[in-house]
Amino acid sequence: MPKLLIVDDSALMRKHLRTLFEETGSFEVRTARNGRDALEQxxxxxxxxxxxxxxMPEMDGLTCLGEIMASAPRPVVMVSSLTSEGAAVTLEAMQLGAVDYVEKPGGTVSLNIDGIRREMIDKVRVAVRAKPRRAHGLLDRVRRSGRAAVPAPRRAAPRVGWSDGLVLIGVSTGGPRTLEEILPDLPADLPWPIVIAQHMPRAFTGAFAQRLDKVCALDVSEVVGPTPLTPGRVYIGRGDADVVIERRLGRLLVNTIPSDTSLRWHPSVDRLVRSASGHLPGDSLVAVQLTGMGDDGAAAMAELRRSGGRTIAESEESAVVFGMPAELIKQGGATVTLPARSIPNQLISWLSRGSDGSRP
Incomplete structure (x- = not known):
């Protein structure tokens, strides 16, 4: 039976969460009242x-996470408010090695805890099987986490001769850390745009796009409405909605639309890939399936490969949760399987043009 430590400064919250997990009969549970107490526990x-x-008082969650990941790495699920400040701190926690996060109930805890019951239990169960990854220079990162990031050097991306190709990325649990490992290694003159469906709440995607924009040579933005696709740019689908590719007046656009309630995860990877396949031939698409639980996007990417597209599945070696890429591999949909650190070079190789400017 896996052991679970619940860390919260609210005695009421500790009580309700402990009861929630003990009632499953699947966990041995203990609690801690702050970060310092957690390290001792x-x-x-x-x-x-x-x-x-x-x-939390005495030692906040971010500092505690840094100590955990530096000295005794293990899966951590952050419990955070979905405010702009809470989103920024939680994204920093993801980069430092937290596996996932859930929204902290507001108002009366006893009334609102049911609203996160299934999500909390599901995410903790997945986290037990996840592989935490220690960040380099972790404690230094924690100490300077409040300082502004130094923007990555940029140079003008090409604006002519675009061959209407597109890179699609699907990612869920463990995604923020993985994307921060991949995207900064891509050059500003990458000839195809990148569109990302990252399972994430709406309050987080804007802050996440801003965070990535500071560390990438590529321009990164959140999709908030119909937006023309341009090389040298990365588009993050808005949370709690779906992101799709459209063609208007002969020009490709990326757009955010209401989520399809028949699908479980949003922004939907499956819907993104299928929408792109409806407007571009397979050989003009590259799809990348990264870490995450479930199977969102696997069937659509497998179909894309059969139609001439190229696909990358993140390998079990680097995936925090191997569910989504494993399903793509299982369906025979992966052209190649690579650890996260090798994906940038593979994309650059595939998208490099010949001297005659031909399609990659």
Whole structure:
């Protein structure tokens, strides 16, 4: 039976979360009242997974996470408010190695805890099987987390001769950290735009796009409405909606539309890939399936490969959760399987033009 440590400064919240998980009969549970107490409990209890509140006295969640990942890495699920400040802190936690996050109930905890019951249990169960990854220079990163990031050097991306090709990326649990490993290694003159469906709440995607824009040579923005696709740019689908490719007056656009309620995850990877396949031939599309639970996008990417498209599945070696890429591989839909660190070079190789300017 996996061991779970619940860390929260609210006695009421600790009580309700402990009851929630003990009622499943699937966890041995202990609690801690702040980050400092959590570190002591981790040494004594050796939990398999930790839920960690962001705002706590004595030692906050971000500092505690840094200590955990530097000294005794294990899966951590952050519990955060979905405010702009909460989103920024949670994204920093994802980069530092947290596996996932859930929204902290507001108002009366006893009334609102049911609203996150299924999500909390599902994400903690997945986290138990996830592989935490230690970040380089982690404690230094925590100490300077409030400082502004230094923008990556940029140069003008090409605006002529675009061959109407497109890179599509699907990603879920563990995605923020993985995307921050891949996208900064891509050059500003990448000849095709990139559109990303990252399963994420609406309050997070804008902050995430801004964060990536600071560290990438490519321009990164959130999709908030119909937007012409341009080389040298990365488009992040708005959370709690779906992101699709459209063609208007002969020009390709990326757009955000209401989520399809028949689908479980949003922005939907499946819907993004199918919409792109409806407007571009297979050999003009490259699809990348990264870390995440479930199978969103696997069937659509497998169909894309059969129609002449190229696909990359992140390997089990680097995937925080191997569910989505594993399903793509299972369906025979992966052209290549690579660890995250090797994906930028593969994309650059595939998208490089010949000297005659022919299609990659």
């Amino acid at each position: 981790i040494d004594a209890f050796e939990p398999d997974v930790v839920t960690l509140d962001v705002n």
